[in-house]
Amino acid sequence: MSDCLFCDIVARTLPATIVHDDGAVLAIRDINPQAPVHVLVLPHEHIESAATLTAAHDGLWAQMLHMAQAIARDEGIEQSGYRLLTSIGRDGGQTVPHLHLHLLGGRHMMWPPG
Ligand code: AMP
Numbered sequence: 327m328s329d330c331l332f333c334d335i336v337a338r339t340l341p342a343t344i345v346h347d348d349g350a351v352l353a354i355r356d357i358n359p360q361a362p363v364h365v366l367v368l369p370h371e372h373i374e375s376a377a378t379l380t381a382a383h384d385g386l387w388a389q390m391l392h393m394a395q396a397i398a399r400d401e402g403i404e405q406s407g408y409r410l411l412t413s414i415g416r417d418g419g420q421t422v423p424h425l426h427l428h429l430l431g432g433r434h435m436m437w438p439p440g
């Protein structure tokens with residue numbers, strides 16, 4: 327076990343419901359879903375947040391986006407629409423300091439998110 331929840335899920339030392347894994351990017355179901363579809367898309371590599379991404383991660387970031395697009399298609403929410411978001415730090419509401427995209431859909435999303 328490491329000191330990072332999502333690194334442990336990547337390493338399969340913690341269980342999760344895995345939606346997809348391409349070896350560099352993992353998608354899991356959120357344990358506390360906020361919408362009918364709530365999937366987290368995260369890199370295998372431990373990166374704290376979108377704020378610590380560098381140009382070296384451009385390909386990985388694109389890979390995360392493409393996986394989110396594919397999952398939205400597979401989950402049947404591509405046409406109805408969905409929300410992709412990533413939280414950064416305390417005021418951003420980030421609770422797990424390992425970069426992840428929330429893919430939320432299957433209901434109408436509100437704004438502001440709170
Ligand atoms: P954030 O607050 O943006 O950092 O998002 C962290 C997300 O991880 C929250 O939506 C949690 O519900 C979710 N989460 C926490 N623990 C787990 C877990 N063991 N498996 C799946 N999702 C989790």
Ligand code: ZN
Binds near residue numbers: 330334373
């Ligand atoms: Zn991590």
